[in-house]
Each structure stands twice: as C-alpha cells, then as structure tokens.
Amino acid sequence: MPQRGRPRGFDREEALRQAMEVFWTQGYDNASLADLTRAMGINAPSLYATFGSKEALFREAVALYVQTEGSGIWEQVETAPTARAAIAHVLRATAEAFTRGDTPRGCMIVLAAPQMQGANAQVCDALKVHRQANGCLLERRLKRAVEEGELPASTDCRALASYFATVQHGMSIQARDGASRETLLAISDCAMSGWEALTGASHEA
Amino acid sequence: MPQRGRPRGFDREEALRQAMEVFWTQGYDNASLADLTRAMGINAPSLYATFGSKEALFREAVALYVQTEGSGIWEQVETAPTARAAIAHVLRATAEAFTRGDTPRGCMIVLAAPQMQGANAQVCDALKVHRQANGCLLERRLKRAVEEGELPASTDCRALASYFATVQHGMSIQARDGASRETLLAISDCAMSGWEALTGASHEA
DNA sequence: CGATTTATATAGTGATTGATACAAAAACAG
DNA sequence: CTGTTTTTGTATCAATCACTATATAAATCG
Numbered sequence: 001m002p003q004r005g006r007p008r009g010f011d012r013e014e015a016l017r018q019a020m021e022v023f024w025t026q027g028y029d030n031a032s033l034a035d036l037t038r039a040m041g042i043n044a045p046s047l048y049a050t051f052g053s054k055e056a057l058f059r060e061a062v063a064l065y066v067q068t069e070g071s072g073i074w075e076q077v078e079t080a081p082t083a084r085a086a087i088a089h090v091l092r093a094t095a096e097a098f099t100r101g102d103t104p105r106g107c108m109i110v111l112a113a114p115q116m117q118g119a120n121a122q123v124c125d126a127l128k129v130h131r132q133a134n135g136c137l138l139e140r141r142l143k144r145a146v147e148e149g150e151l152p153a154s155t156d157c158r159a160l161a162s163y164f165a166t167v168q169h170g171m172s173i174q175a176r177d178g179a180s181r182e183t184l185l186a187i188s189d190c191a192m193s194g195w196e197a198l199t200g201a202s203h204e205a
Numbered sequence: 206m207p208q209r210g211r212p213r214g215f216d217r218e219e220a221l222r223q224a225m226e227v228f229w230t231q232g233y234d235n236a237s238l239a240d241l242t243r244a245m246g247i248n249a250p251s252l253y254a255t256f257g258s259k260e261a262l263f264r265e266a267v268a269l270y271v272q273t274e275g276s277g278i279w280e281q282v283e284t285a286p287t288a289r290a291a292i293a294h295v296l297r298a299t300a301e302a303f304t305r306g307d308t309p310r311g312c313m314i315v316l317a318a319p320q321m322q323g324a325n326a327q328v329c330d331a332l333k334v335h336r337q338a339n340g341c342l343l344e345r346r347l348k349r350a351v352e353e354g355e356l357p358a359s360t361d362c363r364a365l366a367s368y369f370a371t372v373q374h375g376m377s378i379q380a381r382d383g384a385s386r387e388t389l390l391a392i393s394d395c396a397m398s399g400w401e402a403l404t405g406a407s408h409e410a
Numbered sequence: 411c412g413a414t415t416t417a418t419a420t421a422g423t424g425a426t427t428g429a430t431a432c433a434a435a436a437a438c439a440g
Numbered sequence: 441c442t443g444t445t446t447t448t449g450t451a452t453c454a455a456t457c458a459c460t461a462t463a464t465a466a467a468t469c470g
Contacts, residue, residue, distance in 0.1 A: 003415095003416080003467075003468080004414075004415050004416065004467075004468055004469080005414080005415035005416020005417065005466080005467060005468075006415075006416050006417045006418075006465065006466040006467045006468095007416080007417080007466075007467060008416085008417065008418095009417070009418070009466095025320070025321075025322045025323075026320050026322055026323045027234075027319065027320040027323070029232075029234045029235055030234055030320050030323040030324060030325070031323075032456080032457070032458085033457075033458055033459080034456085034457090035323075042418090043418070043419060043420085044458085044459070044460085045417080045418070045419075045420095045459090045460075045461095046417070046418065046419090048458095048459070048460075049416090049417070049418090050417095053458085053459085054458065054459090106319075110378055111319045111320070114232065114311075114316045114319060114378070114381060115230070115231050115232040115235050115316070116230075116381060117230045117231055117235075118230075118231045118232070118235040118236075118240075119235060120235070128381075128382050131378065131382060132382060156391065158388075158391075159388070159391035159392070159394075159395060160395060162379065162384065162388055162391065162392050162395075163372075163391070163392045163395035163396065165375075165379070166372055166375035166376055166378070166379050166392050167368075167371055167372060167375055168375070169374075169375040169378040169379070170370075170371035170372055170373070170374040170375030170376075170378075171371055171375075173315055173319070173336065173371070173374040173375075174367065174370070174371050174374070176319060176321060176333075177333050177336055177337060178333075179367065183363075183364070183367055186361070186363075186364035186367065186368070187364070187367050187368045187371050189364075190364060190365060190367075190368035190399070190403055191368065191399075193399055193402045193403055194395070194396075194398050194399015194400075194402050194403065195399075196402065197398045197399050197401065197402055198395055198398055198399065208437075208438080208445095208446080209437075209438055209439085209444075209445050209446065210436075210437060210438075210444080210445035210446025210447065211435065211436040211437050211438095211445075211446050211447040211448075212436075212437060212446085212447080213446090213447065213448095214436095214447070214448070237426080237427070237428085238427075238428055238429080239426085239427090247448090248448070248449060248450085249428085249429070249430085250429090250430075250431095250447080250448070250449075250450095251447070251448065251449090252429095253428095253429065253430080254446085254447070254448095255447095258428085258429080259428065259429085
C-alpha cells in the first residue's frame with residue numbers, strides 16, 4: 001500500500017530546495033510564508049501538511065544545506081593527509097562555494113539568523129550549534145595532527161580552530177558584500193600563510 | 206526663540222541610545238516598533254515626530270554606534286606609528302569591545318541586517334557601506350606603510366586589508382556565539398602572528 | 411459503482427507589523 | 441485671559457504576519 005489518497009502534486013525535495021534558497025538569501029525572519037509558497041510553487045496548506053511549520057521547514061532546509069552545500073567544504077577535514085591540507089581545503093572550498101554564481105553568496109548557517117534575542121532564539125541557537133560543530137571539527141583535526149606528530153605538542157589547538165573558524169565566518173560577510181572569488185582566495189591564502197608562525201612547524205612543507 | 210510649543214518630555218540622545226541597543230541585540234527586522242518604544246520609554250507618535258520612521262531611526266542609531274562604539278576600534282588606525290601596530294590595535298580593541306559585558310556582543314554593523322534581498326535592501330546596503338569603509342581605511346593605512354618603507358613595495362595591500370577585515374567581521378559571529386575575551390584575543394594574536402609571512406617584513410619588530 | 415483517504419485551493423483566522431488621526435496637554439506670544 | 445505651537449497619550453489605520461477551517465479534487469479500496 002504505497003499510497004492511499006490523492007497523490008502529492010509537487011516534488012517534496014525540490015520544494016524544500018526552493019525553500020532553502022529563500023531562507024539562504026532572505027534569512028529566517030525576512031522570508032515570509034508568501035515568499036516561501038511562491039518560490040515552492042505550492043499553497044500554505046500544502047506547506048504545513050508536508051513540513052509542519054515555518055520553523056520545521058527551516059530546520060529541514062538547514063539540514064539540506066549542511067548535507068549539500070556544506071559537505072563540499074567540510075567533508076575532507078578528516079580524510080585530508082595533514083591538518084594543514086585539511087584547513088587549506090576548507091578555506092579554498094569556502095571561497096569557491098561562496099562565489100558559485102548560481103547560489104546565494106555566503107553561508108546560510110552564518111547569515112540566516114544572527115540575532116540571538118527576540119522571537120526566534122531557538123532558530124538562532126540551532127544555527128549556533130552547527131557553527132560550533134565546525135569549530136570542534138577543526139579542533140579535533142588539529143589535536144589529531146599533534147598526536148600524529150604533524151604539529152608540536154605545544155600547539156594551542158583550541159585557539160587555532162577558533163581562528164580559522166573566524167576567518168571562515170568572516171568570509172560570509174565579505175561574500176555578501178560582493179567580494180570576488182579571487183579576493184576570497186587571497187584571503188584564504190593570507191590566513192594560511194601564517195601557518196608556520198602559528199604552529200611552530202616551520203620544517204613542514 | 207528656543208522653543209515655542211510644549212517641550213519634549215524625554216531626552217532625545219538617551220532615547221536614541223536605547224534604540225541603538227535594541228537594534229544592536231535584535232537586528233533591524235526583529236526589532237519591532239513595540240520593542241523600540243518600550244525600550245525608549247516613549248509612544249509611537251513621539252518616535253515618529255522625533256526620528257521620522259523606523260528606518261531613519263535605525264540610520265541615526267548606526268551613526269551613533271559608529272561614533273561611540275566603533276571609534277575605540279578604528280580611531281587609532283591613522284595615528285598608530287606603524288601599520289602593524291594599527292591593525293594589532295584594531296583586533297585587540299575588537300576583542301575587548303565585543304566582550305564588554307554591559308553592551309551586546311559583536312558588531313552592530315555586521316550583525317544587524319545581513320540580508321541583502323528582501324524588504325530592507327537599503328538598510329543592509331547602508332551597513333555594507335560602513336563595512337567597506339573600514340576595509341578601505343585598512344588598505345589606505347597599509348599603502349601608507351609601503352610609502353613610508355615599513356612594508357615592501359610588493360605588498361598586496363588590498364588582499365591584506367580584506368584579510369584583516371574578514372577576521373574582524375568573523376569575530377562578531379564568534380562573540381555572538383559566546384566566545385570569551387580570552388578566545389577573541391587569542392584569535393587576534395593568531396591573525397597577527399602571520400604578519401612577517403604576510404608582508405615579507407621579517408626584519409621588522 | 412460507493413466509501414475512504416489524502417492533497418489541494420479558497421478563504422479567512424486572530425495577532426502583529428509599521429505608521430497615523432485625533433484631541434487633550436503644556437509651553438509660549440500677545 | 442485668548443490664540444498658537446508643539447508634544448503627548450489613546451486609539452486605530454490598512455497591511456502583513458504565521459497559520460488553519462472548510463470544502464472540493466483525485467487517488468485507492470471493496
């Protein structure tokens with residue numbers, strides 16, 4: 001019994017992708033139900049029957065964003081041969097992802113709801129969790145590099161992770177302000193050029 | 206003829222300061238007229254008679270922010286003896302300003318309206334102008350350092366300015382996410398530790 | 411076919427949005 | 441005092457917000 005009643009007249013994933021793009025460009029507050037339903041090509045009752053509420057739709061959109069857009073940025077952190085290569089890839093992939101042209105500029109996780117206080121504290125907090133997860137991912141990778149001997153034991157992995165996360169977050173603002181791909185790549189080069197001074201691993205390639 | 210009619214029953218500057226704090230914590234969209242009038246201690250007609258509109262009030266709040274909160278961060282860029290000292294001060298002052306405790310965390314210019322599209326494109330664009338002005342300020346200071354011999358002629362001042370602006374912007378996100386003053390100071394130290402590698406001025410102090 | 415089940419479109423819910431009409435209140439000028 | 445001017449509080453404006461009640465449309469089941 002695959003389905004009993006009237007079949008759904010739209011593609012759930014495609015509608016969710018459209019909603020994600022609206023939230024990505026407009027943010028959570030500024031994206032109205034009218035904006036969402038227009039972009040998704042459905043009416044409000046279909047949206048609520050399928051996704052539950054605006055907040056639930058946003059959470060699904062965030063999950064889709066992390067899975068599709070974010071994966072290209074963070075997926076190689078664990079598998080990269082060195083911590084240095086891992087972080088360099090994160091920054092370079094960020095510069096490219098933020099200036100793809102067919103998607104909104106900057107990171108949805110950073111830009112969609114930066115206001116902690118007010119009506120949508122839970123939504124903002126959900127994004128904060130994602131941001132901090134990325135910072136922890138970097139920190140864990142750096143700690144592994146210390147264990148493996150790539151970096152000296154004196155390395156302040158927490159500080160380094162916060163630093164590179166800060167650069168990655170700041171690139172969202174730059175991208176929204178119109179920075180070109182070349183500019184963002186130059187920024188990531190600047191961030192990486194201090195690697196030896198940061199880690200004391202001047203003997204590493 | 207100092208005044209003709211009924212005198213104003215509240216302090217204009219104090220009310221503006223309260224409005225600034227609401228916009229700072231909640232952002233432009235999320236700050237409702239009810240939030241603003243409650244914090245300012247006045248009713249809506251007084252607000253409109255004094256400031257014109259919500260957008261005009263926001264612009265005045267931004268100007269007040271730049272003048273009061275932002276000055277401590279950017280005022281020494283021109284007067285600092287070296288570009289290195291200037292930028293180090295910007296980052297250190299940023300770490301302190303974003304964690305003062307009695308003011309909201311992070312930069313109002315970065316956090317109050319990051320959505321370019323939608324209802325408030327003009328408001329967002331006004332903030333973008335301020336952000337880019339800071340980047341240009343850094344770039345001009347770096348170019349002066351090249352002219353004065355502090356930095357080699359090969360220095361890419363545009364890229365360096367974008368890089369440090371990116372770090373400064375990213376610190377707003379970190380501050381909103383709860384980063385401590387020590388963490389932000391460590392981030393600024395990380396950003397500065399690559400100075401020699403970035404500028405090729407390894408012989409400078 | 412009729413019965414059931416699910417999705418759709420229309421229309422409208424109360425609440426809140428930014429912004430005002432209006433008249434009383436509080437100062438001055440004459 | 442009587443006008444004039446400006447601010448104030450109350451009460452409200454149309455528009456929009458997120459959300460839903462209701463009835464019809466479109467499918468399967470028996």
